Amino acid sequence: MMNERILQLFADHPDEYLSGEELSRRLNCSRTAIWKHIESLRKEGYRFDAASRKGYKLLHRPERLQMAKLLNGLETTVMGQKLHIFDQLDSTQTMAHRLVAEGAPEGTLVIAEEQTAGRGRMGRKWHSPRGKGIYMSLVLKPRVPVFFTPQLTLLTAVAVCRAIRKFVGVDVGIKWPNDLLIAGKKVCGILLEISGDDERLKYVIAGIGISANLEPEDYSEELRKIATSLAIEKGEPIEREALIQAILKDFEELYQLYNEQGFAPIRMLWEALSVSLHKAIRVQSPAREWIEGIAESIDDTGALTVRTADGNRFRVFSGEVELR
Numbered sequence: 001m002m003n004e005r006i007l008q009l010f011a012d013h014p015d016e017y018l019s020g021e022e023l024s025r026r027l028n029c030s031r032t033a034i035w036k037h038i039e040s041l042r043k044e045g046y047r048f049d050a051a052s053r054k055g056y057k058l059l060h061r062p063e064r065l066q067m068a069k070l071l072n073g074l075e076t077t078v079m080g081q082k083l084h085i086f087d088q089l090d091s092t093q094t095m096a097h098r099l100v101a102e103g104a105p106e107g108t109l110v111i112a113e114e115q116t117a118g119r120g121r122m123g124r125k126w127h128s129p130r131g132k133g134i135y136m137s138l139v140l141k142p143r144v145p146v147f148f149t150p151q152l153t154l155l156t157a158v159a160v161c162r163a164i165r166k167f168v169g170v171d172v173g174i175k176w177p178n179d180l181l182i183a184g185k186k187v188c189g190i191l192l193e194i195s196g197d198d199e200r201l202k203y204v205i206a207g208i209g210i211s212a213n214l215e216p217e218d219y220s221e222e223l224r225k226i227a228t229s230l231a232i233e234k235g236e237p238i239e240r241e242a243l244i245q246a247i248l249k250d251f252e253e254l255y256q257l258y259n260e261q262g263f264a265p266i267r268m269l270w271e272a273l274s275v276s277l278h279k280a281i282r283v284q285s286p287a288r289e290w291i292e293g294i295a296e297s298i299d300d301t302g303a304l305t306v307r308t309a310d311g312n313r314f315r316v317f318s319g320e321v322e323l324r
Ligand code: BTN
Pocket: 090, 091, 092, 093, 094, 115, 117, 118, 119, 120, 121, 122, 124, 126, 134, 135, 136, 137, 179, 188, 189, 190, 191, 207, 208, 209, 210
């Protein structure tokens, strides 16, 4: 491909200007064609300086996840061992469902540099700019009943939360059921999609979206008020490969614990990381009704118990919590 050949020339001449004329001669195409390719590379996140007479100099390459780097340092036996990295997908969830249909085993991981139709909870979109975030979907085939799904949601949140705390060293907590917040701003969202019959789960796709290296200008005005990134909070970019490895390792450990001992230990870990428990909240159920009260506890199924002012208790299985 022409873009790759252009990049190769810049790699062979680091920090040098290459004139349009020279590029067009070496690649045997017109200068207009060169200009068009430079423009398309700019859209992919490459930055060039263009100086009259001198030509183009490559200033910045976009971050790219490296498959080899990821696999080399992976300390798991199952999670992420089958790895698919895509440059662009509509949604890693959709691709993961497709791979399962083709026989993908438990632990298969789908990652994309960019999503054009990233899915969020409750029908929302997930902002997925290229090269800046971690957009990934993990295939699970747990042998538990369908109504245990909320437990897996909480397990995923605990795994990601612990990995971020250890690896990035920021104070991140969980808002029920599975939003990760730093100082009240969302930094990670989790979406579980399942396939099953009345009794058993056939499989689960655990979708994880982390705002890793987004900068303030990557957010709309509106999002900036409610969202942040690990890089913004830490003050420097993070190495996405290493964080993914840390998450998979934590996930595998917790998943094993869950399969051996059930939900109780996961629930304790979740409670310790929660920022919403014992607080005054408002929760909107998927049926869009609001319940106001104190977030009291998480029960054995992973549901949230809310105590209202009149002393009644409600169990909420999914929905959206607002801290008051
Ligand atoms: C939320 O609404 O908080 C959940 C967001 C989940 C986003 C992730 S990004 C990777 C995976 N693919 C998707 O389309 N969505 C999830």
